[in-house]
Amino acid sequence: MAKVTIDGIEVEVADGTTILNAARQIGGEVVPPAMCYYSSLKDTGGKCRVCLVKVTQGSAKDPRPMPKLVASCRTPVMDGMVVQNITSPEVLEARKGVVEFLLINHPLDCPICDQAGECDLQNLAYEHGAGKTRYEEERRTFEKVDIGDKIKLHMTRCILCYRCTFVADQLTNERVHGVLNRGDASEISTYIEKAVENDFSGNMIDVCPVGALTDKTFRFKSRVWFTKPLDAHRNCTKCSGKVVLWSKGDDVLRVSARKDEFGEVKEYICNECRYDHKNMSDWTIEGPRHIDKNSVISQNHYEKIDMQKLKLDIERQIQFQKGKQLPETNQSPA
């Protein structure tokens, strides 16, 4: 075990734990942001640099500070290490610079982007972004591309975090897309837009931290904060069947995997659950999905939903789909 102090808070973690994961064990504002690291995908991290922290004491044995800021997702803790995240003005300044770089090519099209409201870059820009850009060169632009019949790639928004390629590598049998070219010519591509056809390819949408990969069955249907997220499950032979239904009235607009407090998928779901079951009657509803109070999605206070009324509404929907007579709309639960 190793004792590490992050922003003045001490935590004891297993040897080999990264600074980022040690901070996650503390939780709250101490946790550095992460745009490319994903704990359930091997070898992620080290690409975006938003997780930079300052190591003011390397270890108990060698207390010298590290000479440069380090990527917390890739740096293991040492016993006696002292780290600064939000308590270091140098880190905050560097993070501002990283956000400025990420926004060089990423368009500020949040008002029309389906990721708005659940976009890590939008949150980062809000917290660390500058009001103006200093970039005067021409920006990269791309035509939108269909990756299969359910996913739209909007390369202009991609920040090259590589998460989607790790999903394709590690969750599906056959990877047919990847990062082509190098430097500012890098882009996600599928070689002649070959469709990604395998049962878990839809998870690329959930791991994408920005709006570069979006669900074509949900695109432009609703702003996410106007939807009502519900935890639901079904018996599925391919995955756990545990999902979030993003509904509006009786309509299920989107099905996604459940994410943890760090915005990472808890259990990957299959494409059948994601795309082929858009009726309330396909699911067992567990209740309203808890969304962090700092998220814009929490604005509509859906957690105060009357569960009895919700069950009645769902029953009405099932009856309607079966072609049976609807109960009275103002009928109160028995």
Ligand code: SF4
């Ligand atoms: S498409 Fe999304 S997940 Fe894939 S590399 Fe780009 S930003 Fe990352």
Ligand code: FES
């Ligand atoms: S999260 Fe650490 S470099 Fe991207």
